Amino acid sequence: MVYVALLCPRRRSESLLTLSLSLPGRKMVSVSMRSCVLSLLLLNVFYNVVSSLYFHIGETEKKCFIEEIPDETMIIGNYRTQLYDKQREEYLPATQGLGMFVEVKDPDDKVILSRQYGSEGRFTFTSHTPGEHQICLHSNSSKFSLFAGGMLRVHLDIQVGEHANNYAEIAAKDKLTELQLRVRQLVEQVDQIQKEQNYQRYREERFRQTSESTNQRVLWWSIVQTLILVAIGIWQMRHLKSFFEAKKLV
């Protein structure tokens, strides 16, 4: 609310809390206030909510991130790119020609998302198999001179599972009170914990299978090697004995 108060000027007679739309016969709200709020909303949507964590990526470089997640988990990734402007010596939002190619692979190395987005993008996918998913990003600069030896700055934010929920949207859609929304958040969190526990059980089973396979292999190969050793020893002695007998040395 404080941001709206600071950014949208209003007359003294108005109060933020008692606004109503201009319907015939009802209280009128200033058109400027409403349009200001709407334009702010549009501006916010346009610039997208992206965490300010960023890193640099070269022109042909491919950066991959791994997400180990249970199945039926939604992942939302937001990114925003900036290109280094040599003249102004700072990073400015990238031009329209520059896009990022996003590729997502599931644990069986099957590509589940492979799309090109603009200089700013948002990708979403839901996992169908539990395991390590790989999210790879690389730029698709068609014009070689765009980078000009500099680096591309990529702001990235990946939200997994419960964090991917937009609670404001859910509250608006289902018309929940604050308490109901809090309880909904707790339910989502517990859901995520449950899925993770299931996945942990599956992982532990795999671990156990690997350990048992190692155990078996160690056992069998030790036996085989001992047998080979004994067999080779017997063969060597017999062969040499027959050889020396043939040479009339024995």
Next chain:
Amino acid sequence: MCSMYGSFRVLLQVLSAQLLCVWVLGSELTFELPDNAKQCFYEDIIIGTKCTLEFQVVTGGHYDVDCRLEDPEGTTLYKEMKKQYDSFTFTAAKNGTYKFCFSNEFSTFTHKTVYFDFQVGDDPPLFPNENRVTALTQMESACVSIHEALKSVIDYQTHFRLREAQGRSRAEDLNTRVAFWSIGEAIILLVVSISQVVLLRSFFSDRKTTTTRVGS
């Protein structure tokens, strides 16, 4: 009756929630660090924010990595070499871009997978209330404490998952190594024993020819 007023109010709340979300977020990423490589991440932090950097090496080699955290003026706040996992909390003393780097430059051929979690500030409130002047009700404060407890459960689960992944990758590595070395050793055994016999035979064959030549 006043549904349009209601929806406009919700619109305002959505906007506020979205705007508030911009300022406080945490980032959690797992990435692969090739050998002899260094990967840096940057974040703009406001003065006075309490931040936590936590990292853990998931797979690769001796499961260690160099980590370094610098403030906007280049002063090193945290520097550790060959660490497997660590957690570092600090309060931002300056405004600006903080940089943290992971380096695998000491390793010649092992790729490492590194997980890090960089929390900046606190989580945003769920539902920014314009008339929040009274304290939370008992139900609401119970919800808040359950939420915090569940967050720590999820955090522990993440750490457990990482440690399990580490153990599992070691076990799978051991499994393949046992297979290769067993086959390799069996082959070496056969080759050495057969060449021993052949060599021994060649000794006796040579001496026989030399003796006959000396004799005649």
